[in-house]
Amino acid sequence: xxxxxxxxxxxxxxxxxxxxxxxxxxxxxxxxxxxxxxxxxxxxxxxxxxxxxxxxxxxxxxxxxxxxxxxxxxxxxxxxxxxxxxxxxxxxxxxxxxxxxxxxxxxxxxxxxxxxxxxxxxxxxxxxxxxxxxxxxxxxxxxxxxxxxxxxxxxxxxxxxxxxxxxxxxxxxxxxxxxxxxxxxxxxxxxxxxxxxxxxxxxxxxxxxxxxxxxxxxxxxxxxxxxxxxxxxxxxxxxxxxxxxxxxxxxxxxxxxxxxxxxxxxxxxxxxxxx
Numbered sequence: 001x002x003x004x005x006x007x008x009x010x011x012x013x014x015x016x017x018x019x020x021x022x023x024x025x026x027x028x029x030x031x032x033x034x035x036x037x038x039x040x041x042x043x044x045x046x047x048x049x050x051x052x053x054x055x056x057x058x059x060x061x062x063x064x065x066x067x068x069x070x071x072x073x074x075x076x077x078x079x080x081x082x083x084x085x086x087x088x089x090x091x092x093x094x095x096x097x098x099x100x101x102x103x104x105x106x107x108x109x110x111x112x113x114x115x116x117x118x119x120x121x122x123x124x125x126x127x128x129x130x131x132x133x134x135x136x137x138x139x140x141x142x143x144x145x146x147x148x149x150x151x152x153x154x155x156x157x158x159x160x161x162x163x164x165x166x167x168x169x170x171x172x173x174x175x176x177x178x179x180x181x182x183x184x185x186x187x188x189x190x191x192x193x194x195x196x197x198x199x200x201x202x203x204x205x206x207x208x209x210x211x212x213x214x215x216x217x218x219x220x221x222x223x224x225x226x227x228x229x230x231x232x233x234x235x236x237x238x239x240x241x242x243x244x245x246x247x248x249x250x251x252x253x254x255x256x257x258x259x260x261x262x263x264x265x266x267x268x269x270x271x272x273x274x275x
Contacts, residue, residue, distance in 0.1 A: 049120050050183040053127075057149035060124060062131040065138070065233065077136050077230070084136070085219040088129035092211035095121040119190050122211055123156065126218055130155050133222055138231030139164045154178045157185040159218055161225030189214075 063071070072080045095118050131152045134140055141151040141162055151162050151170060157178070164170060 093208035137226040
């Protein structure tokens with residue numbers, strides 16, 4: 001894989017921002033209908049967000065360790081983790097800036113729906129970050145894509161890494177209480193942003209700063225946990241050199257090897273007499 005690290009970092013940030021925006025748009029219509037009818041229905045909307053996030057998470061593209069090493073050649077775990085964190089921060093800042101700008105409009109949209117939509121977009125980007133950080137530190141959660149998604153969503157709700165070396169930790173992540181904790185986390189995230197998102201207190205810059213702070217704090221906590229249980233990367237097999245073609249034909253058994261070119265033939269009658 002070729003290309004400078006700066007170019008890869010720019011591509012990463014663009015993909016993260018695109019993922020956040022598309023995920024947020026996909027859920028916005030679901031939440032808006034409930035939020036317009038008041039706080040009680042808005043809380044039901046949070047439940048819908050949790051359900052949609054659980055359904056969407058297994059389909060969010062997560063690169064494995066081999067792919068990440070190929071896209072960031074020559075970089076170690078910490079350097080790749082820095083690149084992934086910067087990309088995720090850029091993505092969540094993009095979502096926060098959009099919501100902040102919407103709040104500054106003369107007739108802002110329904111803010112509970114907008115904030116809930118932002119929360120889902122940010123959660124999708126942070127989920128991808130968490131999953132790929134586990135890959136980078138050699139701690140991929142075993143199981144199917146859906147089981148890994150449940151474990152990484154638990155990691156998002158708890159703000160901590162999954163210890164794949166402790167079966168009890170993985171079991172808790174896959175337990176029935178994960179969905180309830182996910183809803184609670186979404187509610188807390190939404191309510192924390194609501195008081196600030198008013199037309200007189202926030203703009204695009206402030207919305208971006210709020211998400212930058214939260215995403216970076218999450219990344220720092222996850223990376224600290226994963227470093228404590230980090231596993232070394234598997235060695236890559238050395239590149240095999242192509243075998244040189246065998247141009248000399250194999251001599252048949254029992255035949256005299258051909259004479260070297262340029263050797264004059266032996267004249268007849270010059271052979272030594274037999275004793």
